[in-house]
Structures are given as structure tokens and as C-alpha cells.
Amino acid sequence: xxxxxxIVGLGSCxxxxxxxxxxxxxxxxxxxxxxxxxxxxxxxxxxxxxxxLVEIIDENGSYLYGDIDEKRAxxxxxxxxxxxxxxxxxxxxxxxxxxxxxxxxxxQVKIVLRNCGYIDPEKIEDYEARSGYRAIRKIAAERIAxxxxxxxxxxxxxxxxxxxxxxxxxxxxxxxxNKADEKFIICNADEGDPGAFMDRSVLEGDPHSVLExxxxxxxxxxATGGVIYCRxxxxxxxxxxxxxxxxxREKGYLGKNILGVExxxxxxxxxxxxxxxxxxxxxxxxxSVEGLRGxxxxxxxxxxxxxxxxxxxxxxxxxxxxxxPWIILNGAEEYAKYGTDRSKGTKVFALAGKIKRSGLxxxxxxxxxxxxxxxxxxxxxxxxxxxxxxxxxxxxxCIPDSLSDTIVDYDSVNATGAIMGSGGMVVMDEATCMVDVxxxxxxxxxxxxxxxxxxxxxxxxxxxxxLTRITEGKGEEGDIQKLEELxxxxxxxxxxxxxQTAPNPVxxxxxxFRDEYEAHIRDKxxxxxxxxxxxxxxxxxxxxxxxxxxxxxxxxxxxxxxRKGIHFIRQEDCIKCGMCFTKCKFDAILTY
Amino acid sequence: xRIERIxxxxxxxxxxxxxxxxxxxxxxxxxxxxxxxxxxLQGTQDIYGYIPREAFEKISGETGLKLSDMFGVATFYAQFxxxxxxxxxxxxxxxxxxxxxxANSITEAMQxxxxxxxxxxxxxxxxxxxxxxxxxxxxxAPVMMIGDDTFGKLTGxxxxxIIKEIRKKELKQNQPD
Numbered sequence: 001x002x003x004x005x006x007i008v009g010l011g012s013c014x015x016x017x018x019x020x021x022x023x024x025x026x027x028x029x030x031x032x033x034x035x036x037x038x039x040x041x042x043x044x045x046x047x048x049x050x051x052x053l054v055e056i057i058d059e060n061g062s063y064l065y066g067d068i069d070e071k072r073a074x075x076x077x078x079x080x081x082x083x084x085x086x087x088x089x090x091x092x093x094x095x096x097x098x099x100x101x102x103x104x105x106x107x108q109v110k111i112v113l114r115n116c117g118y119i120d121p122e123k124i125e126d127y128e129a130r131s132g133y134r135a136i137r138k139i140a141a142e143r144i145a146x147x148x149x150x151x152x153x154x155x156x157x158x159x160x161x162x163x164x165x166x167x168x169x170x171x172x173x174x175x176x177x178n179k180a181d182e183k184f185i186i187c188n189a190d191e192g193d194p195g196a197f198m199d200r201s202v203l204e205g206d207p208h209s210v211l212e213x214x215x216x217x218x219x220x221x222x223a224t225g226g227v228i229y230c231r232x233x234x235x236x237x238x239x240x241x242x243x244x245x246x247x248x249r250e251k252g253y254l255g256k257n258i259l260g261v262e263x264x265x266x267x268x269x270x271x272x273x274x275x276x277x278x279x280x281x282x283x284x285x286x287x288s289v290e291g292l293r294g295x296x297x298x299x300x301x302x303x304x305x306x307x308x309x310x311x312x313x314x315x316x317x318x319x320x321x322x323x324x325p326w327i328i329l330n331g332a333e334e335y336a337k338y339g340t341d342r343s344k345g346t347k348v349f350a351l352a353g354k355i356k357r358s359g360l361x362x363x364x365x366x367x368x369x370x371x372x373x374x375x376x377x378x379x380x381x382x383x384x385x386x387x388x389x390x391x392x393x394x395x396x397x398c399i400p401d402s403l404s405d406t407i408v409d410y411d412s413v414n415a416t417g418a419i420m421g422s423g424g425m426v427v428m429d430e431a432t433c434m435v436d437v438x439x440x441x442x443x444x445x446x447x448x449x450x451x452x453x454x455x456x457x458x459x460x461x462x463x464x465x466x467l468t469r470i471t472e473g474k475g476e477e478g479d480i481q482k483l484e485e486l487x488x489x490x491x492x493x494x495x496x497x498x499x500q501t502a503p504n505p506v507x508x509x510x511x512x513f514r515d516e517y518e519a520h521i522r523d524k525x526x527x528x529x530x531x532x533x534x535x536x537x538x539x540x541x542x543x544x545x546x547x548x549x550x551x552x553x554x555x556x557x558x559x560x561x562x563r564k565g566i567h568f569i570r571q572e573d574c575i576k577c578g579m580c581f582t583k584c585k586f587d588a589i590l591t592y
Numbered sequence: 593x594r595i596e597r598i599x600x601x602x603x604x605x606x607x608x609x610x611x612x613x614x615x616x617x618x619x620x621x622x623x624x625x626x627x628x629x630x631x632x633l634q635g636t637q638d639i640y641g642y643i644p645r646e647a648f649e650k651i652s653g654e655t656g657l658k659l660s661d662m663f664g665v666a667t668f669y670a671q672f673x674x675x676x677x678x679x680x681x682x683x684x685x686x687x688x689x690x691x692x693x694x695a696n697s698i699t700e701a702m703q704x705x706x707x708x709x710x711x712x713x714x715x716x717x718x719x720x721x722x723x724x725x726x727x728x729x730x731x732x733a734p735v736m737m738i739g740d741d742t743f744g745k746l747t748g749x750x751x752x753x754i755i756k757e758i759r760k761k762e763l764k765q766n767q768p769d
Contacts, residue, residue, distance in 0.1 A: 016729050016742035048731030194726035195688030232634070232671055233727065235740075274630055275670030277725070291629035292661075293668040309626065352689035352730035359731055390688060426688045426730075440691050444725065450668075582697070582748070 002059065004037040004081055009053040009117065011044035011204050012236050013197075017051035018069065025070040026054070029077050037081050043205030043240075045117035047104065048359035050092050055117075056080050066092035066101070104357055104376055109338060111346050112322045113362045116205035121240050124247040127208040133253055135328035136215050140259035149220040150176060153324065155332035157344030162188055162280070162317030163392065163421040164497075165343075165410040174304035175221040175314040184313040185214055185223040187321055188285060189230040189237070192277040193393030194444065196424030198348040199318040201360050203230070203237035206322065207244035211268060213321030215253060216328060218266040221314055226268035229285055232275065241270055277394070277448035281496045282307075282315050284450070295450045296496035317422065319348055339365035343409035347420070353390075353427040354381045363408065370404040373427060384429040388512070392421025394441045394448075395501035397508025398434060417508040419501065433530035434513040435520050439467040441505035449498065456499030459490040463506060471531040475521035480510060532578045535591045539580075541566045543588035550580035550589065610644045619654050629657055629665055633672055642673040670725075678713045678720035680758060682706075682738050687726030689733040698734050699723060701748030705755050718762065719755070 050066030119126035154169030279294040288294040307313025356378035397418035446460040487503030546564040561567030622628040732744025
């Protein structure tokens with residue numbers, strides 16, 4: 001009989017939710033009781049909403065336990081491992097019986113995430129045991145021609161997963177066409193979109209798949225050097241990448257004459273990004289790797305002709321690289337079976353916001369947004385009304401409920417005014433103000449604009465001023481039109497993707513939620529009750545206990561009332577700071 | 593625009609208490625490397641917690657990098673600081689997911705509890721308050737990070753309690769037995 005395995009998910013999310021304590025507790029329990037089982041670590045299992053997660057694999061199969069704290073950890077070890085009696089109440093997913101969360105897993109097709117949650121990311125043997133490095137071994141053993149590798153990637157229909165959606169194989173072909181003594185391959189791991197964490201999960205959970213993808217790319221375009229440009233905000237990902245690179249060198253997957261292929265010399269180093277959203281743009285990223293300010297430059301020349309240190313350079317995103325080994329091993333046709341006509345394969349999404357099951361999912365292209373949110377995501381928290389989903393971060397837009405039958409595919413999502421982006425899906429409900437969301441993104445892009453193009457630098461500032469005015473109740477007739485005019489000017493007159501897409505959040509919210517803008521401007525009301533300056537605060541007499549807390553905390557003394565008596569807000573003096581609402585312990589402040 | 597992040601008048605001229613010898617191994621390591629500017633600045637910040645003015649000058653003198661270029665890079669990226677920071681850096685996440693889950697209320701609670709504005713350090717040098725774009729723990733929104741510890745699914749009250757606990761611990765450590 002095989003030894004029982006206990007696996008703890010130790011990704012960033014898991015650790016934040018307390019998984020390290022759970023791991024230590026299980027270890028202590030194991031040592032104290034002299035129990036015989038194998039305790040393993042893995043990274044993100046995807047069900048972030050159930051963290052910390054512990055999987056137990058016994059002779060019957062796999063049981064995934066969710067919401068495990070130290071106490072429950074001891075309980076499942078005692079009952080399941082020692083007494084062979086699974087604690088069904090805590091099992092969130094298994095193939096052995098129906099559970100609440102099985103439908104989170106069923107519609108998923110795991111290609112990019114094929115190893116996430118299954119392997120210990122710090123052990124190269126774990127990766128190798130699941131067909132890891134078999135793709136590059138196959139290429140080396142069969143001496144597959146470089147052009148054939150590129151053709152396979154072209155045939156698979158894989159498009160850039162960083163958001164641009166440019167066909168990966170073609171990009172490789174261009175880089176291959178340019179001959180030079182040195183060439184570079186760069187992995188863009190500067191996941192800058194607020195609300196996206198796909199790349200972090202892949203890097204933390206399966207770093208070798210990204211390395212193998214890069215090694216295959218290097219073989220195909222004859223690159224000599226590799227760089228992973230990773231955000232400094234992802235310390236765990238950087239740590240695990242460093243371990244993985246060291247292991248790959250030891251095993252001869254990196255270095256000189258790799259796997260016996262004469263002249264195939266390639267090595268990878270990590271470059272820590274210093275925090276600039278614009279560095280997601282290829283030429284800005286290259287400037288940053290060179291140690292300069294991350295300012296984009298005019299193209300052409302494209303990086304494929306003149307990139308890092310003026311040498312031909314190919315840049316792909318983390319998720320793109322993680323797809324490559326699978327495609328080489330299973331074939332382009334197998335990959336192209338998934339997806340739609342023009343968007344092949346799968347896409348990883350990070351579900352977040354007002355959704356019941358936030359986490360990481362990988363679905364075949366062509367699935368509807370509604371299915372992702374309601375079938376996999378379980379719907380909206382507290383069963384509130386679904387309003388919109390934000391896709392593509394600051395470059396994307398808000399897709400309203402009425403368009404949620406839109407399918408996940410580059411062209412269909414583009415048609416809504418949003419973009420596929422790197423895969424963040426932030427779900428919003430009726431309590432989210434769309435003007436406030438637009439303002440949030442404009443504030444972000446304004447700060448992140450590098451300042452090179454006037455329209456991006458000044459235009460985003462002016463747009464933000466107008467939006468701020470609207471949310472403060474000082475909106476004027478004609479503001480919507482001004483916003484639209486500025487938006488198109490910025491799009492037309494900016495050099496790089498940041499400026500060209502920065503107005504998207506405003507344009508999509510105007511397009512689909514114009515009534516909310518109008519309510520702010522004309523009626524001076526925020527329908528979602530988010531914009532504080534537009535709210536009216538009143539005491540609900542039945543609920544007021546006369547504790548005086550609101551009156552004490554009111555910064556302008558606009559609240560009257562005796563101790564133990566009902567309080568009253570003088571509207572003419574109220575500055576709408578919301579302090580009374582925050583401070584009241586009895587929900588006695590009404591807002592409308 | 594990115595340059596707005598740093599108010600030049602606020603950069604304090606700290607001439608004392610910076611041990612420049614600590615920089616020597618770092619400068620040696622990167623002296624002849626291509627693209628060394630950012631790693632040198634990152635390394636300097638790792639040593640001192642910020643980039644002291646005289647560190648700029650020393651690196652420039654020894655490596656030939658221009659002061660103006662270094663300052664340009666240091667002010668461009670969000671990571672670099674020109675002022676000493678508190679012992680505990682409180683990073684409140686303002687990513688999209690945290691924003692729709694009311695991250696503003698966490699920042700407001702922190703401002704009130706610490707008596708400082710975003711980007712400032714408490715007078716006792718204990719806490720620095722920062723807003724960050726995204727910590728990547730979106731499923732736990734709203735989130736804040738203090739040191740290496742991440743706290744998720746917060747409310748303002750909980751966040752204040754966490755600060756109080758840290759203060760209590762610090763007090764205990766500083767009391768003689």
C-alpha cells in the first residue's frame with residue numbers, strides 16, 4: 001500500500017491565510033505522534049477562497065480540505081490519517097463524492113496550470129516526474145529543426161497571453177529571421193495589472209515550466225541569453241525562480257551545449273523590476289533591463305530586430321512560455337482543439353472582487369463570461385446583483401451584465417471595448433460605483449504614465465480632474481462629452497500601449513453606464529452610494545441609542561443630541577465625511 | 593506623472609550615521625556589469641532601507657554613473673525611497689480588487705491610528721504608511737502587508753488592532769526586565 005500523502009498549499013495567498021502555521025502544526029503533530037505519512041509542500045491550488053488548503057491522498061484517492069486552521073488540521077490528521085476516516089464536512093473537492101465545490105474544478109482544462117498544486121515547486125524531480133523537461137529533451141534527442149519548432153507554435157494558434165494577443169509563433173519567426181552573434185529571450189513577469197495574479201501563481205507554483213518554455217524559445221530563435229523581468233513585489237516567486245534556475249543548471253538544462261546539442265548555449269538570470277507599470281511595454285521593459293528609466297521608444301525597429309543591447313530580442317509573457325512545453329509534447333493539433341476559430345487553447349483568469357469563489361481558473365477559450373462568473377465563480381457575494389466585470393486592468397474595460405454572454409476570445413472581448421488583457425477578472429456588484437471605478441483606473445494610469453507623450457501625461461491628468469469633480473458633486477453638463485473627446489485624443493496621440501489604452505475604463509463605463517454618470521452630474525446622486533460627497537446622512541431614530549459617539553467624532557460638530565437621547569444631523573453643516581456612519585456601532589446612520 | 597512621487601524639498605540631508613563602507617562589496621559586484629544602475633540602487637536600498645544622498649555620491653564617484661541619471665532612475669520607479677523609513681512598513685493594497693472591497697477605509701483607519709499621511713513616517717520612527725498598487729493576494733481583499741506578514745479580509749477596526757499589537761510588542765521589548 002502506498003504511503004498516505006498530506007500536501008499543504010503554500011503560495012503567497014495560502015501563506016497570507018495562515019497555511020505556514022497549518023504546515024508547522026501538521027509537522028509537529030506528525031513528529032509528536034510518530035505518524036507515518038509523507039508531508040509535502042505545493043503552491044497555489046487555485047481555490048484561493050478556501051485557503052488554507054490541505055490535500056490528503058490515501059489509497060482511495062484525493063481529498064481536498066478547505067478553510068483549514070491549526071485546530072482543524074489536527075482533527076483531519078487524527079481522523080483521516082490515523083483512523084482512516086475522512087472528515088467529509090471539511091472536504092471541498094474530491095472525485096469520490098459530491099462536494100460543494102466540485103463544479104469549480106470540472107469545467108477547467110489545465111494546460112498552463114498542469115502542475116500547479118501538484119508539485120513541490122522547489123523540487124525539479126517533481127516537475128520531471130510530470131513530463132517536465134521532456135519537451136526540450138525530445139527536441140534535443142530528435143534534433144528537431146528550429147523552423148519546425150517555430151512552425152509547431154504557429155500551428156498551435158497560441159497568442160501572446162500578456163494581453164496583446166500577437167501570435168507567438170510569428171514573433172519567434174521574426175526574431176529567428178534576424179541573424180546576429182547574440183540574441184536574447186525575455187520573460188515578462190512584471191505583472192503590473194492591479195487585480196491580476198495569474199503569473200505570480202505560475203511562477204510560484206511551477207517555475208520550471210516557464211524556464212522550459214524559455215529554453216525551447218531560445219533553441220528556436222538561437223538566443224544566447226535569457227532574462228526574467230519579475231516584479232520585486234513577488235519575493236516568493238523570485239526565490240523559487242532562483243532555486244529553479246540553479247537546479248536547471250545542475251541538471252544541464254541551462255549552460256553550454258545543452259542536452260548534447262552542439263553550440264546550444266543558453267542561460268537565464270532574473271532582473272527585479274523596480275515598480276513601473278509602463279515596463280509591461282516591450283521597449284520600456286528593455287530600457288529597464290538596461291538599467292535606465294523605463295520609457296518606451298518609437299517602433300520600428302521592433303525588438304525582434306533591435307532589442308536588448310541593440311540585439312534581436314524576443315519577449316513573451318509568463319503564461320505564454322508555460323504553454324510551450326505542453327504544445328511541443330502534445331502537438332499543435334491537440335492544443336488547437338481547445339478554443340475558438342481565432343483564439344486557441346486555454347486562458348488562465350484570476351477571479352477577484354465581489355465574487356463568491358475568488359481564485360485562479362483555467363478555462364478553454366470560447367467559454368462565456370457568464371459561465372466563468374456564475375458556474376465556476378459561484379456567483380456574486382451575498383447573492384447581490386451582478387453589475388459588471390472588469391477585464392484587462394487599467395487598459396481594459398467594464399463588461400456589463402447585459403453582455404455577459406460574450407465569449408472569452410480575443411476578438412469578442414475587444415468588441416465590447418474591454419480587452420482580454422493578462423487575465424484579471426474583477427467582478428463588481430450593485431454596490432460598486434462605475435464612475436468611481438473609472439476614476440480609480442485613471443488615477444492609476446496618470447501616476448504610471450512615464451510622461452513622454454503630452455497627451456498621455458496631460459490628458460490623463462485632465463480626465464482625472466473631471467472625474468474627481470463629478471464624484472464630488474461638482475459635475476457640469478458637457479463633462480461626459482469632454483471626457484470622450486479627451487479619451488480619443490489620448491488614444492490617437494500616445495506612443496505606447498499605456499496611453500493608447502488608458503482611456504478604455506472611462507470609455508466603457510460611459511458606454512454602458514451613462515445613466516450613472518448622469519445621476520452624478522445632474523441629480524448629484526451616487527446610485528451605488530460610494531461617492532461620499534453625494535450622500536445624505538441621517539440618524540434613524542429607532543436605532544439611535546444616544547451613545548454620543550457620532551457627535552464626539554463629527555469633525556464639524558454638526559450632530560446635536562443629549563446622552564441617551566436621539567441624535568440629529570444638521571444637514572446645513574454636514575460636510576459628508578461619513579465619519580458618523582463609520583463610527584456608529586448600531587447601524588443607526590442612514591445614507592441615501 | 594511619475595516624477596511627482598518625490599518631493600525634492602522633503603529629501604532630508606542625512607549626513608550622519610551612514611556607514612558607506614557597507615557599499616563596497618556591492619559596488620565591487622556590479623562594477624563592470626552592463627545595466628548595473630538599477631541593481632546598484634536596489635542593493636543600496638536593501639542595506640539602508642532607503643538611498644542616502646552620500647550613497648548616490650559614492651556610487652557615482654566609483655562607477656562613473658552620472659548623478660543626474662541615477663536620480664532620474666531613482667525617482668522613476670516606485671520602489672526607491674530617498675528618506676529613512678520606519679521600522680515597520682505598512683503597505684495598504686490599493687489594487688482593483690481591494691479598491692472595490694473598500695481599501696480606502698483601511699488607509700483612513702491607518703492614517704487615524706498612526707497620525708500620519710500616506711507616505712509618511714511616525715515621529716518615533718516605528719511605522720511608515722504606504723499605498724501600493726497590488727500585492728497579488730486579490731482573493732483576500734482588502735489586504736495590507738507589514739514586513740513579511742500579509743493580513744487579509746480586513747476591516748478598519750481589525751487593521752487598527754494589528755497596529756496596537758505591534759506597538760505592544762515593541763513596548764515589551766524595550767522595557768528592561
